[in-house]
Amino acid sequence: MTRNPRVNRYLKDKAMDHIDHALGRPVDPMGETYRNHFATGADGKDAKQFTASPNWKKVGQRDDMLFFAVTDVGRKALKDHLKAVGDPWQPYSVTWGGHTVVIAAxxxxxxxxxxxxxxSDSYSELKFVDFAREAKVRRAAV
Incomplete structure (x- = not known):
């Protein structure tokens, strides 16, 4: 399990959304991510833009597909963009029943x-009020 959970978001800025997608939409783009790749057609508009951008590096080609990875410059650009648009997602550590999970919320x-x-899928008799009383939540560092 990564301490840098993923989120379900879409960014209006298409260039930043591509970087976010390539990294697996992590809470913290500078932290460990479970992936870092983007595949696109070799002759397409995206391939030309990625090749010319410091946010991407070409990592391979197979047939008519090019594969790119996000650079540290791209990760920083995404982090700055998320801050500028006021992205609300943060990592939280939730402890209950002797187990701790890190989630994005x-x-x-x-x-x-x-x-x-x-x-509650596994504990069908558990009521939220009881869970809420026992669970401990804090902001987690990634």
Whole structure:
């Protein structure tokens, strides 16, 4: 499990959205990510833009596909963009029943409820009020 959870977001800036997608949409683009690749047609518009950008480096080609990885410059650009647009996602550590998980959420309450939904699949008799009383949530470092 990575301590840099993924989020479900879409960025209006297409260049930043491509970087976010290539990294697997992590909470912290500068942290460890579970992936770092983007495949595109070798003759396409994206391939030309990626080749000319310091945010990308070409890492391979297979047939008519080019493969790119996000550079440290690209990671920093995404981090700055997320800050500028006020991205609400943060990592939270939720502890309950002797187990701790790190999840992405928009608030402490959202982190607690999201974790409750995950565990209530296995503990069908668990009520949210009981979970909320026992669970401990804090902002996590990535």
């Amino acid at each position: 928009k608030s402490i309450g959202n982190a607690k409820y999201s974790t409750y939904l995950d565990v």
